[in-house]
Amino acid sequence: MDSPLADRIRPQSLDDIVGQHHLLDDGMPLRNIIEAGKIPNMVFYGPSGVGKTTLASYIAKRTNRSLRRLNGTTASTADIKNIVEELNGFDGMNGILLYLDEIQYFNKKQQQTLLEYIENGSITLIASTTENPYFYVYGAILSRSTVFEFKPVGKDDAINAVMRGYAFLEEETGLHITVDDDAAAHIAYACGGDVRKALNAVELSAAATKPVDGKLVITLDTVSRLTQKSAVRYDREGDEHYDLLSAFQKSMRGSDPDAAILYLARILAADDLPSACRRLMVCACEDVGLANPQIIPIVKAAVDAAMMVGLPEARIPLADAVILVAQSPKSNSAYNAINKAMADVSAGKAYGFPRQLQNKHYDGADAKVKGQFYLYPHDYPDHWVRQQYLPDGVKDSVYYVPGENKTEQAYKAYWEKIKK
Numbered sequence: 001m002d003s004p005l006a007d008r009i010r011p012q013s014l015d016d017i018v019g020q021h022h023l024l025d026d027g028m029p030l031r032n033i034i035e036a037g038k039i040p041n042m043v044f045y046g047p048s049g050v051g052k053t054t055l056a057s058y059i060a061k062r063t064n065r066s067l068r069r070l071n072g073t074t075a076s077t078a079d080i081k082n083i084v085e086e087l088n089g090f091d092g093m094n095g096i097l098l099y100l101d102e103i104q105y106f107n108k109k110q111q112q113t114l115l116e117y118i119e120n121g122s123i124t125l126i127a128s129t130t131e132n133p134y135f136y137v138y139g140a141i142l143s144r145s146t147v148f149e150f151k152p153v154g155k156d157d158a159i160n161a162v163m164r165g166y167a168f169l170e171e172e173t174g175l176h177i178t179v180d181d182d183a184a185a186h187i188a189y190a191c192g193g194d195v196r197k198a199l200n201a202v203e204l205s206a207a208a209t210k211p212v213d214g215k216l217v218i219t220l221d222t223v224s225r226l227t228q229k230s231a232v233r234y235d236r237e238g239d240e241h242y243d244l245l246s247a248f249q250k251s252m253r254g255s256d257p258d259a260a261i262l263y264l265a266r267i268l269a270a271d272d273l274p275s276a277c278r279r280l281m282v283c284a285c286e287d288v289g290l291a292n293p294q295i296i297p298i299v300k301a302a303v304d305a306a307m308m309v310g311l312p313e314a315r316i317p318l319a320d321a322v323i324l325v326a327q328s329p330k331s332n333s334a335y336n337a338i339n340k341a342m343a344d345v346s347a348g349k350a351y352g353f354p355r356q357l358q359n360k361h362y363d364g365a366d367a368k369v370k371g372q373f374y375l376y377p378h379d380y381p382d383h384w385v386r387q388q389y390l391p392d393g394v395k396d397s398v399y400y401v402p403g404e405n406k407t408e409q410a411y412k413a414y415w416e417k418i419k420k
Helices: 029-036 052-062 077-088 108-119 139-143 155-173 181-190 195-207 220-226 239-253 257-269 273-291 295-309 315-327 333-346 406-419
Strands: 042-045 066-071 096-101 123-129 146-149 176-179 215-218
Touching: 029 052, 042 052, 052 066, 052 096, 052 123, 066 077, 077 096, 077 108, 108 123, 108 139, 155 176, 155 181, 155 195, 176 181, 181 195, 181 220, 195 215, 195 220, 239 257, 239 273, 239 315, 257 273, 257 315, 273 295, 273 315, 273 333, 273 406, 295 315
Parallel strands: 042 123, 042 146, 066 096, 096 123, 176 215
Antiparallel strands: none
C-alpha cells in the first residue's frame, strides 16, 4: 500500500494500457514488435505520465527479461557496468532490459559507454525522454534505436483509467466506492493527459473522503479542491513550453481569436506572463506589421499595463491585445525585408557606402571623383530626388515588397506616382 496507485495498478496486457492507440492498437507496428518478442533498442519520446515506464515494464515481463531501471539525472557509468556484470549471474540468463529514464541528462561520454553495450547485445535499451530525442540523444544511439512518440492521453481514455483506479481501490479496501460522473470527468480533464497524475488524484480523493456505512462517495467538490492546478502541464525548459508558445503565436498569425485566447489562458494558468507578452509583441510586429502599423504601440501599451498590474488582472489587457492582433489584417513584408537584408550582410555583399551618403569629410588621394554630391531631398518637388542609397555590391537589390493590404498599397501608389 506504500507504493503509489499508478504502480500498484500496472496493466497485465497491452489492452490494459491507456491511450497510445497509434502504437498499441491491433496491427500497429509497436504492438506487432512486442507480440513477436524480438525487442530492438528503442527510445520512447513523450510527456510524463503517458505510459512509457508502464510499457517498458510490460515488455520486460512479456519477454521474460530482467528489468533494470536507471534515471539519467542520478545514474553513473558505474551503474551501467554493474548492470552488465549481472549477465553472468542467474538474473541475466534471459537477457537484461535496461530502462533508462530521462536519457537527455546523460552526457556524451555516458551515452558512448551505453553505446558499447547495446552494440554488442549485452543489454537491450529502452530509453525514455520528455525532450525531442533528435536534439538531446547521441546520434550513434539514435541510429541503433527505433524512436516511438507517445502522446498525451485523451479525455475518454483518461476517464477509463480513473474508473479503473477506483475499482482497484474498491477491491483493495473492501469499501464500496461511488463516483459522481462530474467528478470522474473533472479528474480526467485536470490531469492534462497525464494518467499518473489522474491516478494520484483518484487515490488522494479516496483518502480525503470519509467512509459512511462502508461506502465512499467521491464528489466533484472533493476532487475540485484537490486538482485545482493539475491541468497545467508546463515545463519551461521542455517541448511542452515551446509547443504552447508556438500554438499561441500561430493562432494569432492564422487570425483565429478563439484558439489564440485559449492558448493565452493556458500560458497564464502556468503563471508565465513574460512569455505571453513577448510572443504577443513579436506577433504584432512580425505578422501584422505594416498592414496595421498602429497596432505596435497599442500592443506595447497593453503589455506594459499587464506587466504593471500583474496576474490575474493582466489577463484583461492581454486578451484585448490578442484578439486585436488575431483580427487585424496581416503583412510580413517588413519581416521578409529585414531577413533578406540580413542574409546579404552575412554573405558579405553589403559593404561600404555610396559616397554621397557618407559623413562630410575630405576624399582620399585615390578618389577618382572628389566631392560628396549629396542631394538633399527636401530641396526637390515632393521632397524626393533620385540617387543611389544602397552600397555598390547590392545596388539593384529589392528587400521590401509591399503587402497586399490597403495601408501598404496606398503607400505604394503614392511613391509610384512620385517616382515615375
